[in-house]
Amino acid sequence: MTEDHLDIKTPEYVAIQFQIAGLGSRAAAFIIDQALLMIINILAIVILFFVMDGMETSPFFLTESTFPIAVVVIGLFVLNWGYFFFFEFFSGGRTLGKRMVGIRVIQENGHSITLLSSFIRNLVRLIDSLPTAYFLGIIMIFFHPKHKRLGDLVAGTIVVHERKAKKKKKLTPIEKEINLRGLTENDLELDDWTLKSFTAKDWKLVSTYASRFHQLPVEERNQLTKQIADLLLTKKGIEVAGKTDTDLENTLLVLYLVLKDEWEFEL
Known part of the structure; x- marks a missing residue:
């Protein structure tokens, strides 16, 4: 089955x-959640067993021996139903299982799930679990084009994969140097005719200069900077006279940025 996608347009x-x-x-997340709930349920029953065992030897509790049972039964019902409701609303649509699998519940319009939607969605969970083992919910999710169970249809929700943040591209040494100097493409004004007059050979020369910028000793780098500046900048009508070595370096590095947009993906 191919991956299904939902496209949402914001205001x-x-x-x-x-x-x-x-x-x-969704099944993997549900299994994790149910395993966690099962552990809590078993612990609650074990604790109840020891409490009831102690109460049998105490005449004071003989008339109220069913009270702890009622408390545990009600508590477990609230826990097993409220677990999904609580986490889906207060944890951004993610139960512990969903968080581990990397999915979450959202509104169909892309907004976070609301309190009412979470309540309705998990109230209808009782119907989705019929006749047993969430059979109805599984059938609905499998055949629905947007993989919705009945609770999702009624509440207007949908379960999606978490949108992974794009990793920032690691800066190259020359890009770090350019950022450190605070240089941008706007620091060098070139008209369209001048920009188009730069050839692939010019770009190769500038890119080679940029790639070797940190490898050369300062004295050799200054000589290379002046040679390239005289060869490229003067020919294009860019003022060179009276500029310091640092100024020429900055101009060539900005030129590298400008030509990079023009030539990097064309060669």
Whole structure:
């Protein structure tokens, strides 16, 4: 089955794409959540057993022996139902299982799940679990084009994969140097005719200069800077006279930025 996607347009007309979570990822998250709840349920029953065992030897509690049972039963019901409701609303649509798998519940319009939607979604969970083992919910998720169970349809929600933040591209040494000097493309004004007059050979010369910038001793770098400046900048009508070595370096580095946009992906 191919990956399904949901495209949402914000009021600012910005398109956001989500990958819809399928049956496999949702089942994995549900199994994790149920395993956690099962552990808590077993611990509660074990504690109840010891409490009841102690109460049998105490005449004071003989008339109220069913009270702890009622408390545990009600508590476990609230826990097992409220777990999903609480985490999905207060934890950004993610239970512990969903967080581990990397999925979350959101509104169909892309907004975070609301209190009412979370309540309705998890109330209908009781129907999705019929007749047993979430059979109805599994069938709905498998056949629905957006992998929705009945609770999602009623509440207007959808389960999607977390949108991973794009990793920032690691800066090269020359890019770090350019940033350190505070240089931008706007520092060198070139008209269209001058920009188009630079050839692939010129770009290769500038890019080679930039790649070797940190490898050369200062004295050799200053000589190379003057040679390239005389060869390229003067020919293009860019003022060179009276500029210091640092000024010429800055001009060539900015030229590198400008030509990079023009030539890097064309060669």
